[in-house]
Amino acid sequence: MRLNSHPSGRHFLQIPGPTNVPDRILRAMDHPTIDHRGPEFNALARKVLRSVRQVFQTKQPVIVFPASGTGAWEAALVNTLSAGDLVLMWETGHFASLWKKMADRLGIKSEFMGGDWRKPADPAAIEKRLKEDKDHAIKAVCIVHNETSTGVTSDIAAIRRAIDAARHPALLLVDTISSLGSLDYRHDAWGVDVTVAGSQKGLMLPPGLSFNAVSEKAVAASKASTMPRAFWNWEEMLAANANGWFPYTPATNLLYGLNEACDMLLEEGLDAVFARHQRHAEATRAAVKAWGLEILCSDPAAYSGALTAIVLPEGHDADAFRKIALENFNLSLGQGLSKVAGKVFRIGHLGDFNDLMLLGTLSGVEMALGLAKVPHQAGGVQAALTYLRDTAPGRRG
Numbered sequence: 001m002r003l004n005s006h007p008s009g010r011h012f013l014q015i016p017g018p019t020n021v022p023d024r025i026l027r028a029m030d031h032p033t034i035d036h037r038g039p040e041f042n043a044l045a046r047k048v049l050r051s052v053r054q055v056f057q058t059k060q061p062v063i064v065f066p067a068s069g070t071g072a073w074e075a076a077l078v079n080t081l082s083a084g085d086l087v088l089m090w091e092t093g094h095f096a097s098l099w100k101k102m103a104d105r106l107g108i109k110s111e112f113m114g115g116d117w118r119k120p121a122d123p124a125a126i127e128k129r130l131k132e133d134k135d136h137a138i139k140a141v142c143i144v145h146n147e148t149s150t151g152v153t154s155d156i157a158a159i160r161r162a163i164d165a166a167r168h169p170a171l172l173l174v175d176t177i178s179s180l181g182s183l184d185y186r187h188d189a190w191g192v193d194v195t196v197a198g199s200q201k202g203l204m205l206p207p208g209l210s211f212n213a214v215s216e217k218a219v220a221a222s223k224a225s226t227m228p229r230a231f232w233n234w235e236e237m238l239a240a241n242a243n244g245w246f247p248y249t250p251a252t253n254l255l256y257g258l259n260e261a262c263d264m265l266l267e268e269g270l271d272a273v274f275a276r277h278q279r280h281a282e283a284t285r286a287a288v289k290a291w292g293l294e295i296l297c298s299d300p301a302a303y304s305g306a307l308t309a310i311v312l313p314e315g316h317d318a319d320a321f322r323k324i325a326l327e328n329f330n331l332s333l334g335q336g337l338s339k340v341a342g343k344v345f346r347i348g349h350l351g352d353f354n355d356l357m358l359l360g361t362l363s364g365v366e367m368a369l370g371l372a373k374v375p376h377q378a379g380g381v382q383a384a385l386t387y388l389r390d391t392a393p394g395r396r397g
Contacts, residue, residue, distance in 0.1 A: 012330060017198075019204060020204070021352070033252055036250055048259045048262065051262035063213075063241065065209070065237075066210075075210070090144075091112050091117075124162065130163060140170055150340070151296060173194045174195050176196060182274070187215075194215070199257075203265075205257045214234065219238070281303065281306070290384075309345075331361065334347070
């Protein structure tokens with residue numbers, strides 16, 4: 001398909017990121033570019049750097065890089081660790097695997113636990129492994145909060161308790177790329193040392209900004225780290241940010257958008273944002289169960305509020321199904337990645353999203369299931385509609 005050649009009407013972009021960018025943010029980014037060394041930018045930067053802390057639920061600094069989430073991964077690793085250091089990571093899916101691959105490339109030794117892409121990280125197993133590490137060789141525990149490839153969410157607060165119970169000094173590094181601004185996440189209260197995030201999912205922006213929220217312990221670790229770094233250097237960023245500046249040219253128009261995104265999230269209220277996502281996730285799962293299909297995440301306690309990964313029956317190609325949905329209904333669904341390629345499709349229900357958008361998405365899925373001749377039962381859309389009606393915020397008894 002040619003760029004911008006979609007048929008009439010709205011394109012349903014329901015991959016789990018990049019997500020739909022609301023008009024309010026698009027209009028904010030449409031402002032003229034300004035002098036990033038001038039007073040107007042300084043006022044913008046100071047406000048953005050304050051507001052974004054509220055989204056991370058932290059009083060500590062949040063560093064903003066002009067990069068994708070992959071850049072935030074690298075910044076977290078090279079600022080806190082040294083070559084040859086050992087990190088403990090948990091394999092919850094494709095993106096946890098990529099983070100490990102990056103660590104290996106940087107000369108960091110990584111120990112991968114888990115491997116079942118249908119379950120979250122196990123705090124008890126992490127505690128046991130850390131207790132075995134009598135010499136404290138493990139320097140960091142790296143966890144993906146919400147695994148975008150599988151729709152599995154790990155309990156970060158429980159993992160923090162496991163590290164504390166083991167009386168281990170390891171740093172806690174957490175990827176929130178598909179959870180920040182969508183799922184309840186508390187950098188300070190959960191004792192996280194580095195939170196990694198990106199702009200293109202719950203923050204409702206285009207790709208292009210990445211984030212490191214950093215604890216005092218993480219900043220101290222960065223002073224001892226011997227890993228080469230230049231662009232990703234926290235020290236220069238923190239020094240410049242303290243006065244509302246950046247050490248190099250920032251993504252000024254994306255910062256306009258970030259300012260608007262923070263305003264939108266805080267105006268709605270973070271608790272309301274999290275509840276909205278959980279409600280849409282539950283409605284989606286009601287549809288999947290009514291269709292008689294299987295959710296990839298096998299632990300209901302770990303179901304994601306940001307996306308749902310759905311397993312197609314044996315013998316049915318998920319990518320062929322996604323192609324039918326796109327060509328017939330202008331609906332983009334997330335593909336299965338690496339281990340689950342061709343086996344699952346993913347519905348993103350995060351970011352700038354409401355009830356009618358969800359029902360349109362699920363209608364497209366149900367019609368595409370029929371056209372693709374995927375064995376299923378009708379009624380998924382009705383199940384979601386009933387749930388949304390009965391849980392509508394303005395519903396009267």
